[in-house]
Amino acid sequence: MPVLQRASWEADWPIESMLVWDKGPEVGMGGCRGLRSQYELIALLAQDGYQIANRSTKDIWNVPWGGSAPRNNHPAEKPTALMVKLIECSTRPDALILDPFAGSGTSLLAAQRTGRRAIGIEMEEEHCETAARRLSEEMALCSANAGDERRAENERRPENQL
Numbered sequence: 001m002p003v004l005q006r007a008s009w010e011a012d013w014p015i016e017s018m019l020v021w022d023k024g025p026e027v028g029m030g031g032c033r034g035l036r037s038q039y040e041l042i043a044l045l046a047q048d049g050y051q052i053a054n055r056s057t058k059d060i061w062n063v064p065w066g067g068s069a070p071r072n073n074h075p076a077e078k079p080t081a082l083m084v085k086l087i088e089c090s091t092r093p094d095a096l097i098l099d100p101f102a103g104s105g106t107s108l109l110a111a112q113r114t115g116r117r118a119i120g121i122e123m124e125e126e127h128c129e130t131a132a133r134r135l136s137e138e139m140a141l142c143s144a145n146a147g148d149e150r151r152a153e154n155e156r157r158p159e160n161q162l
């Protein structure tokens, strides 16, 4: 928290809210002295004039990171569902998302799924490659779905029916 408070003060972006991400019961073992942590804190820092999209959004989110979730060889990978929810709740549809610690690219994937543009920075080449692979798989899936929708639309047209 002191690091976050200092960053908020130096950037002149006040901490507007603290969000608790409840990961559900399937979490790692943790250290041997303290409790086994089931949550992470997420800070919302905002400049003057910022407004949350939906003011009834609560500050405790249960997004399970179950043992069956796909992993991408990154020790701190976040669930895509969490990043999608964060982007939708905190940004406008025309927003540009910047993730300077992009890791396996989850936030970039979430930006793609929510129609936002995104820039990711990551220092480990292996993770950059993972992020690039995940994004290209997502885009291939989008093109395949778009193709399926176009084909279905064509088949529905009366002039194309036998």
Ligand SMILES: C[S@@+](CC[C@H](N)C(=O)[O-])C[C@H]1O[C@@H](n2cnc3c(N)ncnc32)[C@H](O)[C@@H]1O
Binding pocket: 074, 076, 077, 078, 079, 100, 101, 102, 103, 104, 105, 106, 107, 121, 122, 123, 124, 127
């Ligand atoms: C907590 S992880 C991000 C995980 C990501 N949210 C995901 O779902 O995969 C932080 C990442 O930041 C990267 N990183 C740390 N310091 C960095 C720096 N100075 N510049 C760029 N990347 C950095 C690490 O290599 C690591 O992959």
